[in-house]
Amino acid sequence: MSGTLGRVLRGTFLYGWTALVFAFVFAPILSTVVFSFNADRFPSLPWGGFSLQWYEAVLADPTVRRSLVNSLIVAGGSAVIATFIGFTAAYVDYRFRFFGKSAYMALASLPPTVPPVILGVAMLTFEGRIGLSGTLFGIIAGHVVICAPFAMALIRMRLNDLDRDLEPAAWNLGSGPWKTLREVILPFTAPSILAALFITASVSFDEYMIAWFVSGLQETLPVRVLAMLQGQVSPRINAVGSLVFAVSVVLVVLAQILAGRSLGARKQK
Amino acid sequence: MSVTMIELDGVAKHYDAHVAVADVTLGIHKGEFIALMGPSGCGKTTTLRMIAGLDQPSAGEIRMWGRRLNDDPAWERDTPLVWQSYALFPFLSVQKNVEFGLKQRGMPAGPRAAKAREWMERMGIGAFADRSPSQLSGGQRQRVALARALATEPEILLLDEPLSALDPHLKVKMQAELVRLHRELGITFVCVTHSHSEAFAMADRVVIMNEGRVQQVGAPRDIYRRAGNRFVAEFIGGNNIIPGNIIGHGADGLAFSSPLGALSVASSQPEFAPGGEALLVISADNITIAAREAGLSNEVAAEVTTLDFAGSSVTVFLEAAGGTELRAQMPLRDLETLSLAPGARVFARWAAADGYFLRP
Amino acid sequence: MSTSPPATTRPRSRAERLRFAAVLGLPSPLWQAAFFVVPLGFLVAMTFWSVKSFRLQPDFTMANWIAIMKAGFFHNAFIYTLWLSLLAAALASVIAFPAAYTMAFRLKPHMRRLLVFMLVVPFFTSLPVRIYSMQVFFSPQGIINYVIAPLGLGPVQVLNTTTGTLIGFLTLTLPLVVLLQTFALSSIDMRLVEAAHNLRCGRLRTVFTVIIPSARVGLVLAAALAFVLCFGDYISPQFLGGSKPPTLSILIADQVKSGNHWPRASVVAVSMIVTLTVVLGVLLRIAYGGRKA
Numbered sequence: 001m002s003g004t005l006g007r008v009l010r011g012t013f014l015y016g017w018t019a020l021v022f023a024f025v026f027a028p029i030l031s032t033v034v035f036s037f038n039a040d041r042f043p044s045l046p047w048g049g050f051s052l053q054w055y056e057a058v059l060a061d062p063t064v065r066r067s068l069v070n071s072l073i074v075a076g077g078s079a080v081i082a083t084f085i086g087f088t089a090a091y092v093d094y095r096f097r098f099f100g101k102s103a104y105m106a107l108a109s110l111p112p113t114v115p116p117v118i119l120g121v122a123m124l125t126f127e128g129r130i131g132l133s134g135t136l137f138g139i140i141a142g143h144v145v146i147c148a149p150f151a152m153a154l155i156r157m158r159l160n161d162l163d164r165d166l167e168p169a170a171w172n173l174g175s176g177p178w179k180t181l182r183e184v185i186l187p188f189t190a191p192s193i194l195a196a197l198f199i200t201a202s203v204s205f206d207e208y209m210i211a212w213f214v215s216g217l218q219e220t221l222p223v224r225v226l227a228m229l230q231g232q233v234s235p236r237i238n239a240v241g242s243l244v245f246a247v248s249v250v251l252v253v254l255a256q257i258l259a260g261r262s263l264g265a266r267k268q269k
Numbered sequence: 270m271s272v273t274m275i276e277l278d279g280v281a282k283h284y285d286a287h288v289a290v291a292d293v294t295l296g297i298h299k300g301e302f303i304a305l306m307g308p309s310g311c312g313k314t315t316t317l318r319m320i321a322g323l324d325q326p327s328a329g330e331i332r333m334w335g336r337r338l339n340d341d342p343a344w345e346r347d348t349p350l351v352w353q354s355y356a357l358f359p360f361l362s363v364q365k366n367v368e369f370g371l372k373q374r375g376m377p378a379g380p381r382a383a384k385a386r387e388w389m390e391r392m393g394i395g396a397f398a399d400r401s402p403s404q405l406s407g408g409q410r411q412r413v414a415l416a417r418a419l420a421t422e423p424e425i426l427l428l429d430e431p432l433s434a435l436d437p438h439l440k441v442k443m444q445a446e447l448v449r450l451h452r453e454l455g456i457t458f459v460c461v462t463h464s465h466s467e468a469f470a471m472a473d474r475v476v477i478m479n480e481g482r483v484q485q486v487g488a489p490r491d492i493y494r495r496a497g498n499r500f501v502a503e504f505i506g507g508n509n510i511i512p513g514n515i516i517g518h519g520a521d522g523l524a525f526s527s528p529l530g531a532l533s534v535a536s537s538q539p540e541f542a543p544g545g546e547a548l549l550v551i552s553a554d555n556i557t558i559a560a561r562e563a564g565l566s567n568e569v570a571a572e573v574t575t576l577d578f579a580g581s582s583v584t585v586f587l588e589a590a591g592g593t594e595l596r597a598q599m600p601l602r603d604l605e606t607l608s609l610a611p612g613a614r615v616f617a618r619w620a621a622a623d624g625y626f627l628r629p
Numbered sequence: 630m631s632t633s634p635p636a637t638t639r640p641r642s643r644a645e646r647l648r649f650a651a652v653l654g655l656p657s658p659l660w661q662a663a664f665f666v667v668p669l670g671f672l673v674a675m676t677f678w679s680v681k682s683f684r685l686q687p688d689f690t691m692a693n694w695i696a697i698m699k700a701g702f703f704h705n706a707f708i709y710t711l712w713l714s715l716l717a718a719a720l721a722s723v724i725a726f727p728a729a730y731t732m733a734f735r736l737k738p739h740m741r742r743l744l745v746f747m748l749v750v751p752f753f754t755s756l757p758v759r760i761y762s763m764q765v766f767f768s769p770q771g772i773i774n775y776v777i778a779p780l781g782l783g784p785v786q787v788l789n790t791t792t793g794t795l796i797g798f799l800t801l802t803l804p805l806v807v808l809l810q811t812f813a814l815s816s817i818d819m820r821l822v823e824a825a826h827n828l829r830c831g832r833l834r835t836v837f838t839v840i841i842p843s844a845r846v847g848l849v850l851a852a853a854l855a856f857v858l859c860f861g862d863y864i865s866p867q868f869l870g871g872s873k874p875p876t877l878s879i880l881i882a883d884q885v886k887s888g889n890h891w892p893r894a895s896v897v898a899v900s901m902i903v904t905l906t907v908v909l910g911v912l913l914r915i916a917y918g919g920r921k922a
Contacts, residue, residue: 010832011735013727014727014730014731014735015731015735017727017728017731018727018728018731018732021724021725021728021803021807022728022744022747024799024800024803025748025751025800025803025804025807026747026751027762027766028758028759028760028762028763028766028800029751029754029759029762031762031765031766031772032758032759032761032762035765081660084656085656085657085660086657088653088654088656088657089656089657091653092650092653092654092657096650096654104654104657104658107657107658107661107662107665107666108657108658108661111661111665113854113857114669114861114902114905115857115860115861115862115878115901115905116861117861117863117878117881117882117898118669118672118861118881118898118901118902119665119668121672121881121885121891121894121895121898122668122669122671122672122898123664123668124885124891125668125671125672125675125891125895126667126668126671126672127668129671141663141664142664144660144664145660145661145664145665148657148660148661152657163354163356163359165352165353165354165356166356166358168323168343168356169350169352169356169358170358170369171322171323171342171343171344172321172323172343172344172348172349172350173344173349173369173370173373173417173418173421174344174345174347174370174373174374174421175344175369175373176342176344176645177344177645177646177649178649179344179373180344181653183369184358187358187360187361188359188360199753202753202754203753206753206754206755206756208755208756208757208864209863213885222755222757225755225757225758225761226757229757229760229761229868233764233765233768237758237761238762240758241755241758241761241762244754244755244758245754245755245758248750248753248754248755249750249754251753252749252750252753252754253750256746256749260746340643342645342646
């Protein structure tokens with residue numbers, strides 16, 4: 001079938017379908033935010049009027065506040081450690097060839113493909129033995145495992161654009177390997193390092209499975225949300241959810257802008 | 270007179286099974302402009318990188334002022350390199366790029382900036398001090414790369430294909446500028462190039478390499494007039510190479526039997542005597558073309574096949590008896606007086622003293 | 630004339646290089662060994678431990694394996710989880726394809742970039758909250774029923790059904806599958822498509838004979854990743870499916886959280902890893918198999 005009618009139908013189908021897919025993906029996020037301002041107890045139509053009461057209720061809740069603080073500590077700690085580890089792995093991959101490199105890279109990139117529920121049990125049984133379970137570091141340890149590969153991927157992509165002669169050029173001008181790392185590699189990868197910090201922070205901030213198994217009494221925010229979900233439907237969840245979304249959206253958008261800028265810089269060349 | 274600054278003694282570089290440099294022995298004199306030249310993969314760049322310490326020799330020794338250099342890391346040598354890709358730091362300004370080497374040597378910020386300014390002015394890029402390298406043209410980047418390498422005031426400058434990324438007209442300009450810079454600074458320049466016109470135009474001495482080995486070392490003119498072996502004769506271009514046998518002594522020297530007939534060669538090469546195969550080499554610019562036969566020795570009837578114009582000089586391709594191809598190079602003016610065109614029947618000739626022998 | 634620079638002997642140059650490589654090379658494997666490999670190894674070891682009067686005891690018994698492998702609830706959960714995840718991966722691939730096709734071939738580059746930018750965001754935002762939102766949408770008094778009631782439809786019962794779990798799986802995987810398919814389709818050599826048109830291959834036929842085979846690796850990888858995510862997901866079957874019937878991850882959580890039987894949870898976890906490895910192996914074979922022909 002061709003001709004004008006066929007083209008119009010084809011276009012309508014493709015664009016309409018795409019719009020529906022996006023609607024399906026974004027509706028839960030948007031409705032959470034919208035209903036967090038709804039005065040009605042039950043989140044449904046018709047609209048019951050604008051209100052900030054659920055935010056007030058949530059922010060006054062000491063368990064939410066404590067879990068938020070825990071989450072911020074865990075996300076910050078995980079982001080810093082995971083980005084450091086991801087950076088070293090990305091640089092090692094960029095710079096060195098050695099026996100067993102594929103095993104090295106598999107170990108550095110595969111952990112996120114293991115279902116978090118399995119990692120959760122494994123961490124719980126293991127950390128219980130060495131006295132780490134129930135501590136914030138126990139959560140961070142698990143989060144770094146799944147966050148570091150994201151950091152490595154981002155930084156490795158940036159290193160792909162680094163002129164292979166640049167490091168030798170620095171050596172040639174009298175700069176040793178450590179100094180070259182500081183004065184050439186770090187400035188060059190800086191945008192991707194920041195992007196990695198943001199992405200890993202957001203992954204850790206939203207991680208609920210490992211945290212749920214390991215945290216014990218040290219609840220993080222997603223674990224608190226999980227507990228709320230198991231109770232009654234409550235508009236408070238919309239308010240917490242909106243806050244959680246806000247944090248991760250900001251982090252992911254910033255990360256993408258930073259990573260995108262470094263990709264854009266390559267295109268200019 | 271010439272003092273040896275750097276010695277390469279049986280230097281080799283292997284990567285697993287691949288041999289990049291097989292065996293290079295070479296002395297580089299203080300203050301000379303030496304060019305390492307050869308086809309791609311001949312090991313010239315690897316040799317340069319080993320001098321800079323960017324590659325470690327697998328065998329042999331590199332000495333500077335008589336001291337073994339092999340184990341010095343790259344960052345403790347004073348052998349700055351101008352990179353083919355320029356390798357300017359994209360996140361630093363032009364000025365910071367030029368200051369980089371000085372900073373590594375611990376020079377304080379004030380004098381460092383002053384020294385960098387001095388070199389940027391000298392290289393004509395003073396106006397771009399605060400720009401990013403990405404905002405500069407290829408020629409300007411090259412100047413930044415030169416300023417950056419020279420700012421530490423080294424005794425030696427290494428250049429890796431310094432002209433290959435430039436436009437043709439810039440190439441000629443930069444070539445002259447490198448020669449002037451070399452003369453003014455009086456330091457040693459080691460330049461890698463695959464172009465014999467660049468090497469012959471700039472260098473005091475040229476090292477021709479092939480398959481990881483030195484084929485010939487000498488002044489451009491000497492190499493051009495007396496290629497050391499068949500590879501060099503073919504690589505530098507513009508030579509007629511005619512196979513044949515030395516059959517005896519003639520009036521002008523040795524008698525040489527070739528597809529072109531009997532030729533005579535006034536050779537001063539005692540290693541070539543009657544009774545062996547040899548290659549006769551005659552440079553294209555030593556062959557003259559005449560419309561009429563003059564009855565001289567070394568005169569060959571031929572037909573013009575192609576004319577190749579390169580500015581004011583012309584290469585005339587000829588086909589002689591037995592299909593042997595000959596080439597003659599002459600000024601455009603001479604061509605015009607002869608009014609040559611493809612298909613013309615002419616006589617090519619050369620003096621017996623202009624030919625020399627090579628081993629086949 | 631210059632004199633020689635101060636003589637320095639330098640066997641340390643090699644040692645220095647080695648130290649540099651070690652300091653940079655070790656953090657990643659050390660951390661992943663300590664908190665990934667060792668815990669997973671521990672998990673395997675735990676499957677052979679025993680529980681005596683609510684206390685874990687190091688042991689070497691096959692009792693946990695036998696108990697789980699014989700249990701009907703495990704068989705049911707295993708088969709249910711496996712086919713539902715495969716179904717979700719296939720469904721997500723089919724639903725995502727027209728959208729990815731539109732993004733890759735129909736949209737202008739800046740629009741495509743914007744949509745890609747947008748799709749990355751939900752992948753990194755809280756799944757529990759998004760699933761909660763879906764719960765609200767599909768609840769008996771929720772928006773969906775509110776909207777379709779005037780049309781004389783509904784009310785639809787989605788919560789606590791397999792459909793509910795599937796909706797959750799799609800919420801989880803669609804952004805990622807659309808993204809990966811878009812990348813796969815964008816990297817197709819457009820000259821192949823033009824050549825097909827030039828040879829009078831119609832649009833729809835070109836999709837099946839040229840586009841899908843050319844992008845096979847990317848498309849299968851996207852489906853494989855969707856499968857992995859669904860297979861291990863706990864949130865969708867729990868909160869949208871109402872854990873009726875339970876999936877393997879729900880079994881694990883129940884065994885740990887309420888049953889307090891870690892060794893049996895470990896058996897389930899290890900059998901999940903084995904299953905994932907097998908299914909991924911098959912999918913990768915489909916993705917890369919026959920490539921060299």
